[in-house]
Amino acid sequence: MKRKITLGIIAVVLIALGVFLAIPQNHYIVKALRYQKPKIHYYDIFANRVVAKGDPQPWQVAANYNTYSLTDKQLDELTSTRSVAFLVAKDSMLLFESYWEDYGKDSYSNSFSMAKSFISLLVGCAIDDGYIAGLDQPIADFLPEFGEGQKSKITIRHLLTMSSGLSWDEAYSSLFSTTTQAYYGKFLRDLVINQTVKNEPGRQFDYLSGDSQLLSIIVAEATGKTVSEYMSEKIWSKIGAENDALWNLDKEDGIEKAFCCFNSNARDFARLGRLILHKGNWDGEQLISRKYLDETLQPTLYLADKELGGIPTERYGHQWWFAKHRDHHVIFARGIMGQYIFVVPDLNMVAVRLGHIRHDERIGGHPIDVYQYLDIAMDIVENTGN
DSSP: OHHHHHHHHHHHHHHHHHHHHHSGGGTHHHHHHHHOSOOTTGGGGSOEEEEOOOSOOOOEEOTTTTOOOOOHHHHHHHHHTTEEEEEEEETTEEEEEEEOTTOOTTOOEEOTTHHHHHHHHHHHHHHHTTSSOOTTSBGGGTOGGGSSGGGGGOBHHHHHTTOOOBOOOOOSSOTTSHHHHHHHOSOHHHHHHTOOBOSOTTSEEOOOHHHHHHHHHHHHHHHSSOHHHHHIIIIITTTTOSSOEEEEBSSTTOOBOTTSOEEEOHHHHHHHHHHHHTTTEETTEESSOHHHHHHHTSOOTTSEETTTTTEEOOSBSSSOEEEEETTEEEEEEEOTTSOEEEEEGGGTEEEEEEESOOOSOEETTEETHHHHHHHHHHHHHHHHOO
16 A cells, blocks of 8 residues: 555656646756766857857967966866866967866866856947946836836846846756756746836845846847848958857757857857957957946945945956956956956066866855966966067
């Protein structure tokens, strides 16, 4: 009798699970359970859209390229976090690069949240092109679902500064979080559109991937082009990228997972750092207006930093991060597994690190590996960059 009851319970559970998984919005669970934690090489488990390159412009190589020898400590810091690429450029020339595992100069790696910074650049392009009126334009002008109540108060600026107050769940370890659904699911537009407002917009910096995703949808709506097409047209084809990039989609012919999932390599990622270093100018052509970048690349001190207890937000601006190290101002894009593009203007330096692991310990809201990699890059510049 007990065995029959147990089998009956199992049958009921399996039937209920089957019904639950049959709901289209829950299909992501099967993929999430299969692949679990995202990996930097998982671009091929999703549909992709090509971000087409233009005319390749190989990097110029410094006369003392790769003459610097990493110390044992530096090598341990890089390999203990399973780095796959570390690159330093100065004065628009390659100064140092090293690769590990099976990665090389043309190997694809997921950007993860570095893509948020790229979306910020596209917003600037859309403003320059007249598709978006300005930072304080209501997003309801592009997304009618945001036309009522508290949602109607949200502007482009609120999304750029992660101060929308929306209900996105940024948990990465939960199977049922919004972020997990966004990464593995097929209904990304519905997911971000159907959020509610939890806090008054424009009050506090609260890191929400949904804000970046909404910006990408607005860019597509405003321009009438896919995000990948616009990225290719305005930036990727103009900066001499040597490889096409791949942007993961939520499904075949779907939308870009623009809060993450731009796949490229260290050399081509470094080009975006060089573009920031020169305030949007590439070899004499202004790809993004300096006026936009001058505002974008400033911390949002008027917002309370939720994670750091409500102090003024010094570490974030319009989808870009900031730090101070060795008395140098650092601008950077970052991804969850320690993907970084560092820009240090007064050293005329760009550095890129790609890899599998990021430290959990933080200083001032930044993972400690930020400072470790900056130390290595600055040592390389100081010892070989003159």
